Amino acid sequence: MQTEATLAQADVSELDLVRRCQAGQTEAFDELVTRYRTRIFAMIYNMVHNEQDAWDLAQESFLKAWKSIKRFRGKSSFYTWIYRIVMNVTIDWLRKKQIKGGGAEFDDSIQLKEIDPASKTVPKADPLPHIRMERKEIRARIDEAIRQLSPDHRAVILMKEVEEMQYHEIAETLGCSIGTVMSRLFYARKKLQNLLRDVYENV
Amino acid sequence: MKTFEEKWTAWLDGKLTGQELAQFEDSLGDRAVAERERLEAKKLGALLRQELGADVLSNADFFSHQIHEAIEREEAGRSTRLRPGYGGQAWWSIPRLAWAGTTSLAIFIVCAFFVMQQDAQPPSDYLTQIVTAKLDPAANPYGTTSVLEAKKDRVTVLWVEGLQSLPADYAAK
Numbered sequence: 001m002q003t004e005a006t007l008a009q010a011d012v013s014e015l016d017l018v019r020r021c022q023a024g025q026t027e028a029f030d031e032l033v034t035r036y037r038t039r040i041f042a043m044i045y046n047m048v049h050n051e052q053d054a055w056d057l058a059q060e061s062f063l064k065a066w067k068s069i070k071r072f073r074g075k076s077s078f079y080t081w082i083y084r085i086v087m088n089v090t091i092d093w094l095r096k097k098q099i100k101g102g103g104a105e106f107d108d109s110i111q112l113k114e115i116d117p118a119s120k121t122v123p124k125a126d127p128l129p130h131i132r133m134e135r136k137e138i139r140a141r142i143d144e145a146i147r148q149l150s151p152d153h154r155a156v157i158l159m160k161e162v163e164e165m166q167y168h169e170i171a172e173t174l175g176c177s178i179g180t181v182m183s184r185l186f187y188a189r190k191k192l193q194n195l196l197r198d199v200y201e202n203v
Numbered sequence: 204m205k206t207f208e209e210k211w212t213a214w215l216d217g218k219l220t221g222q223e224l225a226q227f228e229d230s231l232g233d234r235a236v237a238e239r240e241r242l243e244a245k246k247l248g249a250l251l252r253q254e255l256g257a258d259v260l261s262n263a264d265f266f267s268h269q270i271h272e273a274i275e276r277e278e279a280g281r282s283t284r285l286r287p288g289y290g291g292q293a294w295w296s297i298p299r300l301a302w303a304g305t306t307s308l309a310i311f312i313v314c315a316f317f318v319m320q321q322d323a324q325p326p327s328d329y330l331t332q333i334v335t336a337k338l339d340p341a342a343n344p345y346g347t348t349s350v351l352e353a354k355k356d357r358v359t360v361l362w363v364e365g366l367q368s369l370p371a372d373y374a375a376k
Contacts, residue, residue, distance in 0.1 A: 026271065026274055026275070026278075029274065030267060030270075030271060033266075033267050034263075034267060037260055037263055037266055037267065038259065038260045038263065041260040041266070042255070042256070042259075042260070046255050055266070058266070059266070059269060059270060059273065062270045063270065063274065063277070066270075066274050066277070067277065135254075138250075138254060139254055142250070142251065142254050142255065157251070158251075158255070160248075161247070161248040161251040161252060162251055162252055162255045162256050164252075167218075179205070179206070179209050182208065182209040182212040182213060183206065183208045183209060183212070185212045186208035186209075186211055186212045187208070189212075189215075189244055189247065192247055192251075193240075193243055193244065193247055196247060196250065197243070199250060200243070200246040200247050200249070200250040201246070203250060203253075
């Protein structure tokens with residue numbers, strides 16, 4: 001996982017910062033926030049697709065982390081631990097939002113024909129666009145595709161492909177089994193491949 | 204036992220090895236089709252990393268500042284709640300609850316002691332006591348007989364009311 005750590009910051013071990021936070025030193029927590037704020041904000045933004053909501057959820061996640069940092073025992077890395085908080089906060093928020101909205105924004109019920117490897121690998125018959133898509137348009141397509149995934153599937157695909165986390169780290173973060181992570185990854189990839197094939201084939 | 208989805212995902216990510224890899228690849232119907240899909244998955248991953256991994260948090264310092272302020276408020280609130288003598292929430296602490304419980308129990312024991320003391324006293328000499336009261340429906344449905352005892356004078360009175368005759372079990376011996 002990439003961080004904002006400079007060489008000087010890297011000298012201070014993460015565990016040392018955590019210990020200082022547990023002793024009540026807010027400056028040490030500021031340091032941890034600086035290291036992870038961009039990654040965590042980006043992760044949440046990719047989940048909720050709204051800058052203000054992402055900002056608020058990231059703030060809430062860091063505050064929760066501060067409140068519960070005394071319970072961190074160092075059994076996992078700090079970023080896995082804080083990602084777990086981030087994911088709980090974000091997925092809860094998405095579920096509540098969906099309940100309030102009353103509609104099904106996302107739909108994981110992939111049709112069987114969509115997960116047939118043979119049918120999946122046939123290139124799309126639609127003619128490819130001759131004009132190169134602007135980056136903004138590509139991003140909009142990706143956001144729209146991700147929006148159709150459930151919170152759990154969004155979390156898994158983003159942690160695997162963007163954060164490049166290992167299966168066991170994702171499982172630990174989401175509090176589920178490795179098998180569940182792999183299964184969710186399977187369906188999330190299938191769905192995104194269906195929705196974004198023309199994009200990644202032409203970029 | 205891994206499901207197909209788990210094996211497929213592991214195969215795409217290059218996590219299958221040894222005999223498991225050989226068995227899975229043998230089970231694939233069309234290896235070329237599977238390889239194409241693996242390539243697609245890699246392209247999808249690259250696209251997501253390229254487009255989604257480049258987000259930058261604007262106003263990062265303000266973001267940190269806001270968190271710092273929230274933590275300071277949190278800590279100030281916590282120290283206020285924990286301050287001795289702080290009204291409301293802190294009053295019903297565990298020691299206070301224990302103290303209140305002990306006091307209530309002591310008051311109850313004292314009251315119970317006085318009540319038992321009163322019960323233990325001998326009956327008043329000035330009272331007339333009804334010792335028995337009987338109704339004999341066979342003799343007379345409206346009749347009652349009562350034996351009354353005046354303690355002071357050591358006199359027993361047999362009170363008969365509504366009877367034509369004295370019941371047999373009250374006959375003088």
